[in-house]
Amino acid sequence: MSIRVESIRKTFGAFTALEDINLDVARGGLVGLLGPSGSGKTTLLRIIAGLEKPDRGRVFFHDRDVTTLDARRRRVGFVFQQYALFRHLTVADNVAFGLRMLPRAERPPRDAIRARVRELLELVQMDTMAGRYPAQLSGGQKQRVALARALALKPEVLLLDEPFGALDAKVRKELRRWLRHLHEQIDVTSLFVTHDQEEAMEVSDQVVVMSQGRVEQVGSPVEVYEHPASRFVFDFLGHINALEGHYDGTTWRAGDASLRLDTHGACPDGALTLYLRPHEATLSHAPDEHAHLPVKLVARSVFGGTVTLELAPRGWGDQVLEVELDRDTWQALSPGRDDTLYLLPRALQTVTCDGDLGPRVRPG
Numbered sequence: 592m593s594i595r596v597e598s599i600r601k602t603f604g605a606f607t608a609l610e611d612i613n614l615d616v617a618r619g620g621l622v623g624l625l626g627p628s629g630s631g632k633t634t635l636l637r638i639i640a641g642l643e644k645p646d647r648g649r650v651f652f653h654d655r656d657v658t659t660l661d662a663r664r665r666r667v668g669f670v671f672q673q674y675a676l677f678r679h680l681t682v683a684d685n686v687a688f689g690l691r692m693l694p695r696a697e698r699p700p701r702d703a704i705r706a707r708v709r710e711l712l713e714l715v716q717m718d719t720m721a722g723r724y725p726a727q728l729s730g731g732q733k734q735r736v737a738l739a740r741a742l743a744l745k746p747e748v749l750l751l752d753e754p755f756g757a758l759d760a761k762v763r764k765e766l767r768r769w770l771r772h773l774h775e776q777i778d779v780t781s782l783f784v785t786h787d788q789e790e791a792m793e794v795s796d797q798v799v800v801m802s803q804g805r806v807e808q809v810g811s812p813v814e815v816y817e818h819p820a821s822r823f824v825f826d827f828l829g830h831i832n833a834l835e836g837h838y839d840g841t842t843w844r845a846g847d848a849s850l851r852l853d854t855h856g857a858c859p860d861g862a863l864t865l866y867l868r869p870h871e872a873t874l875s876h877a878p879d880e881h882a883h884l885p886v887k888l889v890a891r892s893v894f895g896g897t898v899t900l901e902l903a904p905r906g907w908g909d910q911v912l913e914v915e916l917d918r919d920t921w922q923a924l925s926p927g928r929d930d931t932l933y934l935l936p937r938a939l940q941t942v943t944c945d946g947d948l949g950p951r952v953r954p955g
């Protein structure tokens with residue numbers, strides 16, 4: 592079932608929570624609504640679910656206008672951050688609940704309900720725990736049961752609001768891989784809300800980046816990361832180092848630092864800010880012909896194959912910079928305590944004086 596949202600506006604008193612939202616989600620899509628707290632993600636999800644009425648605009652499921660249709664009649668499955676399982680029911684009974692509550696004419700026979708519950712519990716890999724009560728489950732297991740319950744009535748649209756928000760990092764990671772996998776097995780169109788960039792990038796096939804009640808950009812994770820439509824999107828998707836200095840048409844300078852750049856005429860002489868992603872630079876014991884950016888190591892942390900370094904510029908500002916190197920590169924470098932190191936950016940994003948994104952540039 593495809594979903595189309597047209598010109599949605601929603602206010603709460605004098606506050607505008609959503610302003611002219613347009614969105615198309617293809618059938619079978621797994622779409623992440625990503626944005627900072629208060630950007631309107633949950634409000635949009637609730638409008639699609641039918642739990643909130645928009646002031647203006649329409650919602651379509653395939654070609655059907657469902658804007659005024661009651662939530663219960665939209666055939667939507669929900670999963671929220673709080674598991675909301677019935678404590679006094681077993682796992683199997685929780686999953687069966689919605690089926691048993693159907694009007695008699697629509698309710699499947701008992702055996703069919705039992706078979707459907709078994710099938711769903713196998714799908715979420717909880718079949719061995721069918722007889723347990725929610726209090727006997729871990730957070731991740733509860734959330735898988737909540738998902739099985741949401742799928743029991745064969746919804747064509749699945750809406751998930753920060754489904755893994757309350758879980759620890761490792762379980763979150765497992766569950767989001769598993770959600771991806773599950774999505775490939777069933778025919779459902781899903782939208783999930785998250786404020787976690789990594790989660791949105793890893794799980795979704797389309798990301799909707801929201802800010803202050805507006806859609807900033809819609810695209811695949813690679814598109815929004817590599818071709819951000821605005822400075823907000825660039826800032827929001829991962830850490831950045833903002834290097835502030837002056838550009839004279841060939842060289843960018845700040846204090847003792849200099850960097851030769853060809854901006855292809857796009858950046859005029861004057862103040863120029865450069866954004867550097869932590870993984871788009873390396874370090875060396877000597878400057879190179881294009882870059883003279885001396886730094887001193889302040890701290891490092893090792894996680895898996897990546898070493899994250901905190902670096903203080905030497906003689907060009909006081910902002911601590913963050914750079915990520917792979918472990919081998921770091922070991923080959925093995926600097927002494929007070930060594931001066933040199934930052935060698937591979938690519939930088941320019942920010943024009945009026946605050947917009949300029950071209951992406953490389954030293955040289």
Ligand SMILES: Nc1ncnc2c1ncn2[C@@H]1O[C@H](COP(=O)(O)OP(=O)(O)OP(=O)(O)O)[C@@H](O)[C@H]1O
Binds near residue numbers: 606608628
């Ligand atoms: N029922 C309500 N009454 C008044 N204001 C509301 C109501 N629901 C939401 N808002 C406001 O609308 C804005 C958007 O809220 P929403 O919950 O959609 O944001 P969000 O992006 O999901 O945020 P979070 O990530 O923190 O959940 C917020 O400023 C919120 O305070």
